[in-house]
Amino acid sequence: MEKLKDKFKRKLAENNYKLTKQREIILETILENKNWHFTAEELFAAVKKKDRDIGMATIYRTLELMQNLDIVHVLDFNDDSRKYELYLEEAHHHHLICKSCGKLVEFSDQDIDYFESELEEKYDFQITEHKLRFYGYCKDCKQRN
Template identity: 85%
Template sequence: MENLKEKFKRKLAENNYKLTKQREVILGTILGNKNWHFTAEDLFAAVKKKDEDIGMATIYRTLELMQNLKIINVHDFNEDSRIYELYSEESHHHHLICKKCGKLVEFSDQDIDYLESELEAKYDFKVTEHKLRFYGYCRDCK
């Protein structure tokens, strides 16, 4: 299977973009933090340690491009900020979000996948995506 860096390079080329030095640093930072849920500001702080010349505008533009190319997912878990994570077709998952500290917990559940199949059959409807989020309080905050 194609690794994510190669996939990103291929998708850039297919859409007439180049893998610039800045995009490579940003992608490398994201790939270096697997299973990382991050804000644009988190990414900016991590990237600044590698390249002080990359500005916040470059971070935002690259995140938007990566989202459009399905390299990352964006989540609006709250009205304060957007949360990003690597896109993965192989590991569809859902989130538990702590309303107090903002902690995110990923989970997968076969019953939810079964429910999706049941809904498709019952309503003659093809589900192309779904997002499930539970809000509450984590072990430390409850």
């Protein structure tokens, strides 16, 4: 956790920002829940338990800053809700999304990475990013239906 906190502090300094108390609390909340997919409202609720003076506008501004500095990524699933996740460069992954309850499951697969390499070679194309999402129903929702 300290390594990621130091990385954030360094990125802030490199871009002429300060690590304010509010930003630190928000970052720590995200880092404590490293594999968390969260909305701004969910983050706000978690942060409020630590500091009741942090407002929703601060959450939005900090998330925007963190996104610009590649600390968090926005997950846009075309359902009018933005979710965020901590960006870990070494942990590229994809998502399974339940169409009923919205549950997100992360997965990674070497075959997909291999396929990406084949595409680059076959089409002489440099891929800089990709996003793969599968939509369906989680175990719980399948059992309910």
